[in-house]
Amino acid sequence: MQNINWNKVAVVFLLSIFAFAQSSIGQTKNNLALTGTASANNFLPGFDPEKAVDGITNSESSWKNEVDGSPAWLLLKLPGATEIIEVAIKTPQESSGISDFKIQTILNGSWRDVKDVSDNQNHTISLTFDKPILTDRIRLWIENGRQVEVSEFEVYGQKYFDSTATEVKKILVNQSGYNLGRPKRFSAPEMKEQIPFEVVQQNDRKSVFSGIIKNGIGDFSEFNPESQEEFVIMANNQESFPFRIGPYWLERVTYRNMVDFMVGARHYVGTTDLIRPLSFEWRDGDFFNWALQGMVALYLSNPETFDRMEKTVSYVPNSSFPSAYKGLWGTLEPYHENAPDIIKLIHWDADVKISQGLEHEMQKAELAHFLYAWPYLEKWLPQQNFDLVYEYAKENWEKTTVKPSSTSQYDLSTEHNLLALKTQLGTTKGEMPPGYSVIPNLMMYEVTKRKGEQDAEKYFDAAYRQMEWMIQNLDWKDPLVTKGQRMSEHITMRAFAYFQTQYPKRAPQGLKEKVTDWANVAISRSENYWDFRKYSDNEDWVPPSWNETGNILGFPAALFSAMSILEEQGILQKLEILAWSHFDIAFGRNPVGRHFSHKGSEEIEGVDLGWYSAHKGGYGLLEEVKFVFDGSPKSFHYPNNPEVGNLGWTEGWVQFNTAFNMSMAYLANHYTKIDLTKENNNKVIIRLKAPVNFDPTKEESITVKLYNEQGMYLSVRLVEESPYSQVMVGELDFSQNKLTYREEKISWKKGETINVSYGLGYFQKEATFLRRD
Structure with a gap:
């Protein structure tokens, strides 16, 4: 899910480095640092980090840190994926030089040491690597807290090129299709001037709509045909993949697939019966998969559509499995066989939680969604289901500890009392998004009121305190609060929306204003020819080194949540465009021109080109499951580097699909x-x-x-x-x-x-x- 696929590119590395070495004989080396951008944790006035990558070697054009007792670092970010074979560090002759330092590159969102130097006495030191290092950023790290001066930080290598990369269309669309009456846009990143385009019927090449490409984007939202024709976009003698337009096209091609994925990804009883690590209800789901709340949201948003689906799931008794599986599920009495598949999946999730006594705060928080939805589930489930889940949630809600079998290596929770104020933020793994306790507490408030409990108000009070803290403390400009929460980002804005829409008269002061600020930051980071919300205000498009697939898929849920609160039409229009653009990005409107699912062309109506590959094995064993979102463009691919090809880690994850489930629920609700x-x-x-x-x-x-x-x-x-x-x-x-x-x-x-x-x-x-x- 996260690592650079070194094995895949090893052979290409060796061949390309050999070619590079041959072509470089007798030539001046190319300092790639001159094409990059530099930053540092601090610097003295007049000694900013860019002066260390300007090609000028003297003390007047140097980076010099401010001594504050903490380590100093100088970071170089290159325009794209680069195979680095050598770095050189130059310090002015009159300086003391740098005796001890490290060279680091980023992997899995964390920095790792690739060279560790001590007792250096030279003002110029060159370091070569035993094998090329593939990265787009490299850092000089000085641990001792002393003042250092660097006149030049040089990097040598060459831009990475995947010889197996296929040609990418110059006009990139949602390959499957678009919804009638909704934003319909495409990207043509090489067509930056104002260029005419036409929408053409595929069968007879008849032009049916025309417009102008501006800054690499075309818009045909006003084109709403009532036909089953396939269309293509044509401009500058280039042509897109064909696509269709229908009243609910995205829903048409995904609803059944969403359910099928969850059916196949079940632990123990899905496409494999193996017991997997880091897995509870879903294979490789861990404790922060948000699956239960996503399925409940899907059902509440469009119940009749799920009711009428073909029923494919039957109950699998725990007693039919060997002793190693005893007690892993089966505590809840079985559902009625005529229940819709999505209800059976909701039952499965709750059953595993109760059967295994999962105590992690996020596992027990999910149970609030089951209890809240009970009036809509009870016609298919025995009353015993509610009674056991309710008793378990009440008994464990404020429990602070968790048994080892309920958690994993990714647990950052300081304690597990869901009434406590949560100020700890997670990493780009996505394990602790801000506000994850808000909706569960508000749901428990409703459930306990329904039961006539005298202490119901404590749940509301906990949610209120948490929301107040978020309004006062979250900095939307910090990417670790937004896109840096990876596939879990939607949790935060959904908490704002739930509080405001369900309790408008009791919502904390400043809630709407905080959401407005969030929307403005999202919009400001999306002004590019993909309509893609970037990671930060600087050069970072995605969280460095991560497979961020789930963030793109879950972002529409956050956008539609914000839209349920805001009223300013200009903001609403821009947010709506972003919601649909991120669906389109997953369906092929991206720098590599591919759908995020490797088997997309086989499983999704209208998709022409799926993701490059699918991961075999892994904790999830998802290769036999339908509708897996396998991969997405990495930092190397942006803003438009398709020649990088199949670079970076590829692996589906339950968390990616559950993020998409949530977006589809909020999409249905919004319209x-x-x-x-x-x-x-x-x-x-x-x-x-x-x-x-x-x-x-x-x-x-x-x-x-x-x-x-x-x-x-x-x-x-x-x-x-x-x-x-x-x-x-x-x-x-x-x-x-x-x-x-x-x-x-x-x-x-x-x-x-x-x-x-x-x-x-x-x-x-x-x-x-x-x-x-």
């Missing part, structure tokens, strides 16, 4: 709308906009319940307004104080309201209508 209108005094019309109409070749429907004030209801079937419509419509008759649907009737008197809703829990959208005549 779902429901309306009630009364027409001509004798008709009541229900109009629902929700991700339901996936196939224009058949009539699709959905059933909602319309209630009167007495709690009586009519089940009303809504059908698509037209084959390509995003709207489902149903009609009731009204006469003599009665509403009639088919043969059923309920009363509706003057001065009374009727209501209808879609979505469940915190995702419920409701419409009411007051009868005035």
Whole structure:
């Protein structure tokens, strides 16, 4: 999931270095530092780090650190992936030189020593490496806290080129397709001037839309055809991959796949029955996979669509396995066999947690989502399920310790009491995002109120204190608070949204303003020809050295969360573009022009080119699972270096898919709308906009319940307004104080309201209508 794939490139390294050495004989060496940018932890006025990479060797053009008792470092960042074979450090003759230092490169988000020098007496020292070091950043580290002066920090090598890299399209699109009525953009990074483009029908080459590429981006959002045609973008005699446009195209090609992935990735009973390390409910899921809350969110956002899916999962009893598996699941009584697959997966996650007594704060926090959603799950699950989970959560919520079998090497929690204030932040591994206790505590507040508990308010108070701390202390300009939280970043902004939308009158002061600040930072870091939110304000596009796939997939959930709070139209429009651009990036609109799934062209309708490769083995053993997000462009590939090819670690991770699940839930919620209108005094019309109409070749429907004030209801079937419509419509008759649907009737008197809703829990959208005549 994280490491540079050294084995894969070893042969290429040796060949390229040999060629480099041959071509360099008798030539002046090329100092690559002159093409890079330098930074340092500190410097004296007039001795800034850029002066150490300017090619001028004297004391007046040097970097000099400020002595403060801490180690000093000088960092060089190169434009792209580079095979470094030598570095040279030059200090002015009149200086004391540097006797002890280290040369470091970054790997897995952490610095590692590649040379350790002591007792150096020279003002110029050259260091060669036994084998080339592939990196885009290298650092001089001085431990002793003394003042040093560096006139030149030189680096020699050559830009990395993967001889197996395939040609990348000059026009990059979402290879599968786009949703009707939503932002539709593409990237053409080599077309920076204003260049005309056309949208062309693939079959007859007929031009159906035209526009102008500006700064490497084309926009055809206004093109909303009602057809099953495939289209391509054409400009400058270049052509994109073909794509389709449909009312809910992204949902059409992912919903079943999302469920299938979770089915196959289950620990013990998925595509393999092996017991895996770092795994609990899901293979290689660890304690911070957010799977349960993601599946609950998916179901609450669009329940009817998951209800009508084909059922493929059957209960697997623990007793049918050998003794080594005893007690790993099975404490919760089985679900009903007619339950939707997603409900069975939710049950699986909760069952493993309870059966194994998982005490880690993030494992038990997930159980709050199960308890909160119980009113919508209970028709498929035995009451015993709720009772055991509720008892377990109540007993363990404030427990501070955790048994070794509940955690792993990535545990940074200082204690596990979920009512405690959480000020510890995680690393770019993604294990401790800010605010992970907020939504669980607010859900426990609702659940315990529902149960009539006298101490329910303590959960709300804990969430409030946590949110207050976040408002006062989180610095959105620090990438470790945002994109640096990797695939877990969505947790933070979702906490803001949940508090504000569910408790608007009790939300802490400054919440909306804090979200506005977050949005402005995200927008400011996204002004590039990918519409890609960068890691920081400097040259870093992604967290250094990491496979950040899940961050891109989960970022739309954070964006839609912010949009549920903000009102300024200019900001909302930009955030919406970013949400869709990050879906598009995962589907091929990126520097390497590939979908993030290696088997994307086999498993996802319309995808032409999947990720270069898939990891075999690993803790997750995911190679046989459907819809694995295997890889994404690394720091080397940005801003546009496709020739780097298949460089960097490739490996799917449950955490990547669960981040996508969450984004798809918040996508559905954001656009779902429901309306009630009364027409001509004798008709009541229900109009629902929700991700339901996936196939224009058949009539699709959905059933909602319309209630009167007495709690009586009519089940009303809504059908698509037209084959390509995003709207489902149903009609009731009204006469003599009665509403009639088919043969059923309920009363509706003057001065009374009727209501209808879609979505469940915190995702419920409701419409009411007051009868005035």
